[in-house]
Amino acid sequence: MSESVKKVVLAYSGGLDTSVILRWLQDTYNCEVVTFTADLGQGEDVEPAREKAKMLGIKEVYVEDLREEFVRDYVFPMFRANALYEGCYLLGTSIARPLISKRQIEIAAETGADAVSHGATGKGNDQVRFELSYYALQPDIKIIAPWREWDLTSRTKLIEFAEQHQIPIAKDKRGEAPFSVDANLLHSSSEGKVLEDPWDAPEEYVFQRTVSPEQAPDKATSIEIDFEHGDPVAIDGERLSPASLLTKLNELGGANGIGRLDMVENRFVGMKNRGVYETPGGTIMHHAHRAMESLTLDRGMAHLKDEMMPRYAELIYNGFWFSPEREMMQQAIDFSQRNVTGTVRMKLYKGNVTCTGRKAERSLYSEDIVTFEEGSGTYDHKDAAGFIKLNALRLRLNKMLQG
């Protein structure tokens, strides 16, 4: 607490932790607090946060439904890249942080605040994601990260502080949660405590939005997804807004046991971490997008995308959404999607999501050319001899001259 702060915009969930932070900010910095609560589809009503903030004496309370913006401007662009962190993770938490940060910075400008604050701990990636976004958008903003500053280093101390300051504590929040949760329209993640031993599988009670494959229906569900320029726009012919479409896919995926992931990943801050993720709709979307691209995307662009993808995913994971290089890569990715338009049929069954059909007006797959007999004249199989011989030339020279 080296700086003087006049007014701070706090990312406020309405829960115990951020309520304690709210009060701690007031006490410690003797400053005004503006609360900002976003509905990103985390599945909890955000209105109680408004009431609670008012009850705690806050005058400027922002509660906003950002679901459409979240899916349209953050989730969809990222899915155009087929982004997977470390081969598996669909980046559900990572992609939500930049939007929250952006709105906090905008609200700071609107309300004349000189600082922002968040409730992320000092060991995780989220503090990095929040703060890199803050700085990128408002270089001279002051940032308060209570978990790195205060001495409420145990659950007991936190509860004591809450009690001392008349902050209401829900009954089930008195003890420590058996694991911590983050959720938004794209995914929910669970980590910590009971999940810490990577040799132990997560118990069924950890999962929030998916049934297990075992409990999913015995009959497959088949859906058709329409894509336009790389983004899904309709399910079974029904055009849906971005957030509505993802909501629908979440229901379908969740009911069919799709999108669970239990992984050990490498955090930006240097340690390995074990996370359990549920991304039902995102998992369907990912596979559907790849299938759509398989028909409509040129090989040169497809392979370039595959090579760029790990870096792109790493940037988002590490919190560099608002970085020049992420935007630079996005230009290339978006350009590649101009003809990624058509329809895929996906089968959902007990944890499996399988493409069972893809079609597109501008498909690059040509039955004419692949049929064994000579077709359109485009392909003469005698050409293959020359193709092979020139590709082989350097290999032959290597062997002859260098053995």
Place this chain on the structure above:
Amino acid sequence: MSESVKKVVLAYSGGLDTSVILRWLQDTYNCEVVTFTADLGQGEDVEPAREKAKMLGIKEVYVEDLREEFVRDYVFPMFRANALYEGCYLLGTSIARPLISKRQIEIAAETGADAVSHGATGKGNDQVRFELSYYALQPDIKIIAPWREWDLTSRTKLIEFAEQHQIPIAKDKRGEAPFSVDANLLHSSSEGKVLEDPWDAPEEYVFQRTVSPEQAPDKATSIEIDFEHGDPVAIDGERLSPASLLTKLNELGGANGIGRLDMVENRFVGMKNRGVYETPGGTIMHHAHRAMESLTLDRGMAHLKDEMMPRYAELIYNGFWFSPEREMMQQAIDFSQRNVTGTVRMKLYKGNVTCTGRKAERSLYSEDIVTFEEGSGTYDHKDAAGFIKLNALRLRLNKMLQG
């Protein structure tokens, strides 16, 4: 047929097509033919090929069981890289070609042959894979690719040729197959004819070595796989040779509906192709290897591997196994595996393969460090502030100075 040929080593399956090729080579080039039939785990007895070759008058007949070499020296090195072509394909056909080619070239040296021949068509990738391997290993070898040379351009002509030359034709081979198949211990692939419309899902009869997820047992199977330096060495504590281990995984995967893939891919020769693949054991192995790496592989190496992987997979897909650059990448990949040793537990259930536990003596995951309270002293969460601020510095300067 511009060149004179004395003796040719033919990759001979014993089937109708390569039997016709055998005879056509004798007729056209007036040369001796040596047959080479490899057991790569394709699931068919190779001995009949020996009899048939003798019956067709061949004096030098090679029949060899290459399954262990195939898995140990080709499949395992490739799996160390987590190679996936175009995000999905485990390269089951691509990886078998180099070994067949290598043995043909060695047999050519042993028998004094000046040419080699294969039965791959003029439109596919396999001709490229065979011939690049031949040339890389023996730069002055003569290559005969009958499908690019002869005029037996229809099934009818092929059958006629067989009849004229007393080549026995199995009853079910008179008509055209509804699709073509390639198989080895790693996978079977199906393509062509009934599979050509990518909007139509493959019928159940297309699949050879997996039951459908629907038909798989209602109860999950759990296995433990031990890894040493990146390679699987034991299942449920039983040490197995490479080929035995993969055979066992194939049984387990096949019975649980694991490893089916229906995809449209980009061929090296420039067209898109639709293929249906079954890689039951390989699919388990791929996920198990990633899980093992998640615990034991450093982030820097893991991310570098992920970035190199698409190129590595492309090289193998395109037929460049015996290229200097593939070997060069392999050095890096193999180096990274020195501590990829430990055990993973995999759950197999109706098409799903899920890691439910991983452990390793040299695990890089440290519960001490990830626990929320301060542990080993290695991590001080105040360090995060400086880490974030220096990572943010250029983003702040960008915004301040370039807006």
Place this chain on the structure above:
Amino acid sequence: MSESVKKVVLAYSGGLDTSVILRWLQDTYNCEVVTFTADLGQGEDVEPAREKAKMLGIKEVYVEDLREEFVRDYVFPMFRANALYEGCYLLGTSIARPLISKRQIEIAAETGADAVSHGATGKGNDQVRFELSYYALQPDIKIIAPWREWDLTSRTKLIEFAEQHQIPIAKDKRGEAPFSVDANLLHSSSEGKVLEDPWDAPEEYVFQRTVSPEQAPDKATSIEIDFEHGDPVAIDGERLSPASLLTKLNELGGANGIGRLDMVENRFVGMKNRGVYETPGGTIMHHAHRAMESLTLDRGMAHLKDEMMPRYAELIYNGFWFSPEREMMQQAIDFSQRNVTGTVRMKLYKGNVTCTGRKAERSLYSEDIVTFEEGSGTYDHKDAAGFIKLNALRLRLNKMLQG
């Protein structure tokens, strides 16, 4: 000559070789020929080509000055990427082919021609560059590559053909040239014959547009180049069109012995080749652009550009200018240049081109921040401790846990 051709657009230089091709096309294909001669700054008058074409009976003769389009739409975009093939080569020949091809295809459309033809040999890269461009722009165009088709395989036969068909032969063209030359506004290249032994340095007479460093003035020349969004726009304050600017830089560079390159490179067709290049203006431009970027380009974008560059350069070298993946990369590259605006001072002296100053309104270099004493408050050197410790964390864990 398997196809019937009605009318062919020939890339025609007016020299002996393409005049022979012109006549050979008429004879062999019994077709009309349209000639196309482009002024790309090769330093020869193009009007004689018009006369000669008419003399040879051509009715549709195109002669065009494409210098501005060449520099603006081909050279400048490529220089934004800092493209160097194999670490050295500024791609002077490679970048000219796509433009010639594009105009041939357009002229074919205008004149109702069904074919195009070029005078590149069967061993080089240029045939590939011409033909990939033709096909990319007009997939069903017929392509005639005389050097791969005819039997005029020696100089003697070529001369004979010319004599038989009353094609005028300049005296100095009777014998074989001691090396072959390609030239345009960006560079001239020399290769073959006397240059074939890579142990021998090229004789002074090989060079066309540069004096040797030894013969260059003893006094340095200093110039200032203004850049806007990555492109040079003025020299010493004088605004110049793209072609005029490059012409001016060529004069300056040529007079100061700048831009010679003698290298062995890897051709796309599989062999190594020795080429001698002169790119005086381009060499200045390349170094000036890097210097401009050093001040104005963010590190994240700069490093991403450096990593993409070898692929980008390879694509252009191999003839894939009109490929989706080159265009995709260009999106990213062009985006990065939005603030690459400012001025650099370059010193030209006996082969050396050195940046002696750079400035920009939107410079990202901040003296405030680099000065040793604390300046703007943006940088607190205590932050470095945390930055280092978190960057070191995984290295420490590796050592502790894997030794």
Place this chain on the structure above:
Amino acid sequence: MSESVKKVVLAYSGGLDTSVILRWLQDTYNCEVVTFTADLGQGEDVEPAREKAKMLGIKEVYVEDLREEFVRDYVFPMFRANALYEGCYLLGTSIARPLISKRQIEIAAETGADAVSHGATGKGNDQVRFELSYYALQPDIKIIAPWREWDLTSRTKLIEFAEQHQIPIAKDKRGEAPFSVDANLLHSSSEGKVLEDPWDAPEEYVFQRTVSPEQAPDKATSIEIDFEHGDPVAIDGERLSPASLLTKLNELGGANGIGRLDMVENRFVGMKNRGVYETPGGTIMHHAHRAMESLTLDRGMAHLKDEMMPRYAELIYNGFWFSPEREMMQQAIDFSQRNVTGTVRMKLYKGNVTCTGRKAERSLYSEDIVTFEEGSGTYDHKDAAGFIKLNALRLRLNKMLQG
């Protein structure tokens, strides 16, 4: 100063700054100090450092000549990669830090020290390079970085401290140096103060080991360098040890005005910096190595190296020499060098270093194949047609089907 320290190994130059640090460490930590002074070819006698350390009461004084190890195990491996940071910088400072760090850690083990210390400031890259190396080699080492800890934040305070503690001050060290210097056998660098405005060219007095091109001899010097497996081993036929060879090249380069670089670069800690570098021998070595590779290195490996290089250089620049991923890349790079053996002739003239010849027993360049007439039979120019057509296939399909 939060930790108790018993004994610290200080990287000690014998100069004023590190002498102040020495005394400050004793005072502040009340600990024993071990000094370590390395001769890395910085061009100053290291023996005075021994005397001065003793005079300051140090009992354990290490003075070592590390020149051969430096060049053999650090410089040469890096040059095998053709490493250039941001397209220009030969990494002369970056590559020296890991070796110093490694010896400090070894000496700590020998002397039972629990801490190490260095004299790098809190704003530069060197602190990162030292400390990442310390941590990577000895994860629980204590690190003392005085410049980030103490309050001697101005030259005046430093001098005062020295005077108070009877530390001798050379006359010319009383005032602030007009710029700061780092030097070793590979290069010298100058930065700060008079060099801070990037619009001003460095004055001639800044340069330490090179004459200006203008002052260099009017007559070129030609030398031949032999390479074995990627490393230079002899000059003009005289076999030299690594350090002797680089020393010789430094003399030759320095006398001919070679290896000056004035650049603005991006520091790892997030700011841009202006540095002036002199790397005379290294510049010759870099160009000679590329020329040697041009003849002996396969295209596939060469292009892969070029694509990996920027990351490799960035790792070294950022201080990650002792990281798993650098070692992993080194495996690939070293493998590629097995046939990089032969001789190159380099011409040195007034700042220019030009290859004028290269030869190798295992050269991959084949005059037979590049000659225009058909030679060895390896290359049939009719093959080019098929090669082009299959490379063009997807471009044609794209145009036809996606327009």
